[in-house]
Every structure is written in C-alpha cells, then in structure tokens.
Amino acid sequence: MTAIIGSETRMAAATTKRILFLAPQSTYRLQPFLEAAQRLGVEISIGNDRCHVLAEQWPVGPIALDFRDAETAAQQIYAQTQRFDAIIAADDHTAVIAAKASRKLGLPHNAVDSVYAARNKYVMRQLLASSKVLSPSFKKFSCFTSPHEALAHVAFPCVLKPLLLSGSRGVVRANNGDEFIAAFQRLKRLLTSREFFDVEDAAAREILVEKFIPGFEVAVEALLLNGRLQPLALFDKPDPLDGPFFEETIYVTPSRLSSSTQEKIFLASAQAAAALGLKHGPVHAELRLNEKGVWVIEIAARTIGGLCSRTLRFGTGFSLEEVVLRHALGVEIKSFSREAQAAGVMMIPIPRRGELHAVEGVNEARALPGIEEITITAKTWHLLVPLPEGASYLGFIFARGQRQAEVEAALRAAHRCLQFDIRPTLPVED
Secondary structure (H helix, E strand, O other): OOOOOOOOOOOOHHHOOEEEEEOOOOOOOHHHHHHHHHHHOOEEEEEEOOHHHHHHHOOOOOEEOOOOOHHHHHHHHHOOOOOOOEEEEOOHHHHHHHHHHHHHHOOOOOOHHHHHHHHOHHHHHHHHHHOOOOOOOEEEEEOOOOHHHHHHHOOOOEEEEEOOOOOOOOOEEEOOHHHHHHHHHHHHHHHOOHHHOOOOOHHHHEEEEEEOOOOEEEEEEEEEEOOEEEEEEEEEOOOOOOOOEOOOOEEEEOOOOOHHHHHHHHHHHHHHHHHHOOOOEEEEEEEEEEOOEEEEEEEEOOOOOOOHHHHOOEOOOEOHHHHHHHHHHOOOOOOOOEOOOEEEEEEEOOOOOEEEEEEEOHHHHHOOOOEEEEEEOOOOOOEEOOOOOOOOOOEEEEEEEOOHHHHHHHHHHHHHHOEEEEEOOOOOOO
16 A cells, blocks of 8 residues: 655745654653654654753753653643644653643643543543443552452452553563462552652552453554544554563554454544543554454553554655654645555563673574564663563564565564573662
8 A cells, every 4th residue: 555645745944843742761752753853844842851861862952841740841841932833742641741731832632631541541441431442340459558458359360550651561460369469569569669759640559450351462553633533553463462461572564353353443442532532643552352352451642652663654655753743733644554565563572680781693683584673772781670560672673574474473583583691680679
C-alpha cells in the first residue's frame, strides 16, 4: 500500500509552527519526534524536569518544568513567553500535563479526566467495566495493606500491577497464595523506593489485582479524529505473555490475524477510548484474544513506547511521529496507508541484574538477511535492572521482509548472535 500524507514536504517558513514536546529524562521518544519536526519544518521545544541533562542535545533550549505535580507543570507552560501550536507528550504522566496545559492555552486536547483515566489503571478498569467493555475483573489495594489480608479478596490466577507504571514494570502473575504474598511484598518495595518519594499522587503507592486473561496479545496504534478511531497499525506479539513477568519482546506488523478478527480488535479499541472519553490524538492499546472475545488490557493516550515506531512507514516514507505532528497541527492527512512490507522489532530483554561491560556480535547480527538496524541503547558501565523492577531495554532490533514469518525469524536469529557481558554488582539500599 502506498499513499501520500499531505501534498507538501515541508511547511512554509512564513507559517512555521511550534510544538512543545514533554519528555521525561528516561524516554526513548525524544529523537524520533525531533527528526520528524525537522523534516516538517516545525520548531520544537522540549519540556523536561532534567533540563541540564538535555541542554546540549537540542537546538531550542529546553524548558524547565516540575513534573512532580501536573498542575504546577501546566501553569509553568502557560507562563511561558513563547506560544505553542500544540503540546505532545512522550508518556502517560506527561500526557496529563499536556492535557492540563492545552486546556489553559486553548489548544486541541483530550479532557484531563480522560487522560488521567488512561494513566491510572484502576480508574481505567472502572470506566471500562461501567461501559461493558470486555476487560478483567479487579480489586485495588494500598501497598501498605497486609498481603495476607488482601489474599482473602482475590482469586487465582491473578496479575498484580502498580496503578501508575507502564511498560510491564511491576507486573507480576500469581498462581497461589504464596506467590501472591511474595509479589505483593515485591511491589511494595518498588513503590516505596527512593525513586517514588517525590510522587505526590497517592495512586503511585496502590496496587491493582486483576484476573489473568489467557490468550494471544496484540497492540493497536491509532489516532483519534474527533472521537473516531483511525487505525494506524496492528502488531502481533508472537511470544507468549503468560508470566510470571510480562516483558514484551517481538512486535510484528501487519498482523497475521483474519480481517474479521482485526475489525473486532479495532472496535474494542474504539469502545475503550470512548469509555474513557478520549477523542483526540494518538492512542496505544494492548488487547488479548481468546474464545470469549477481545479483552482490553490497557489503553494509553500516547504513541507506542520505546523505538518501536521505527517499524512504521506511511505513504512515501513518513514516520509515525510525522503523522502525529501533522494531526496535532491540523495539517491535512490525505491517507493513513502504510507500505506493504512486513516489519518488526525486538525489544532486547535484560536477562539479569548487573553492570553492562560489553556487547558482542552486533556486526554479525546486522549482516543477517532482513535485519535493518540494531540499536543498543544500554550504556556500558551502567547498571541494568530487569523486570519487574526495571524500566528499560538493552536495545532494539529492527527487521523488514516480504512476509511476517521472515521478519520474526530474522529478529530471533539476530538476537541469538548478540552476547552481553553483564557482571554482578553489590546491591544498593533504597
């Protein structure tokens, strides 16, 4: 499939638009949006809570914001002398800030409550249940609750997850009481660690326990156009995600599922977005399929995480970020068709905790048929922390081919070539 998104390749200098991109220090999403803005002739400013770290990376000086409190950060954006034509967020937390700031500035945005619902898994579950969207049954507990007391209110198998974290961080399956208590205590250590001391939202110290839903998992990337869901991509996740942790590895698109099944997936995604009240901008949804139907696991008011968007090319080579920028600025998007080639990405998992000393086999892996690129994002001499406590990957492998099976095989072959020298370190007290 080929199509042209918009007729112009760059916006005229006389009508240069300015985007504010809100990005935490840990995000992978900065560079793709900067590159997209440069291709479109859009000026981009970065809003960040660690501006001294980013100052040398960006042509436009970053804006210092207090991400600890969304209302404070939104007010800081409103107080800026420069004005913005749109605000885009890198993750769930900054999406709430973007909605609040856009409301103050009169820019197109989702309702703040809707964006917060997409961030808070408990609120999301409540809204999905009240709208009769197929989703897991659930209970909420403070992490300070005795796990033995909580145990009386859950059934197995179940999944424990923090309310405000993403990327499978803190998500643990429990099949019995002993596993539940161990998982609950593990999440409490995570949520009361130094990292979360400054988080003012009480939900940051709460745990959602929901029924484990077996089945094949997929991910939907889409845009909401005045409340209408416009699918952009459907990713298959060929590796089973059955626990005890839920580290995602391979995404492949287009999906190998039947057209009728794909339509059901898109319908469930649209129903989930409507249940939360989302109407504008990018959404990323995670769903599972089994004999009972299509289950909505999560839906987020943002684009796909990591560097996974590199798998997507629209029209004559436009990136996902270019599509999102065009939509945010009200620039016409004539078609959402993608190239016909299959594409995939492997998020390289961290196998164990330790300090990364070296990566070998990268050149050998890059030389394999179908491999487009290998990006090692982990830094040597830095500490690696695997899931469920960790929040990053070793890197990303990208592949393209005529068929989905070829892409998947290439990703697995490249991963087998890579060798990571990870050495133990002494534990650090929280």
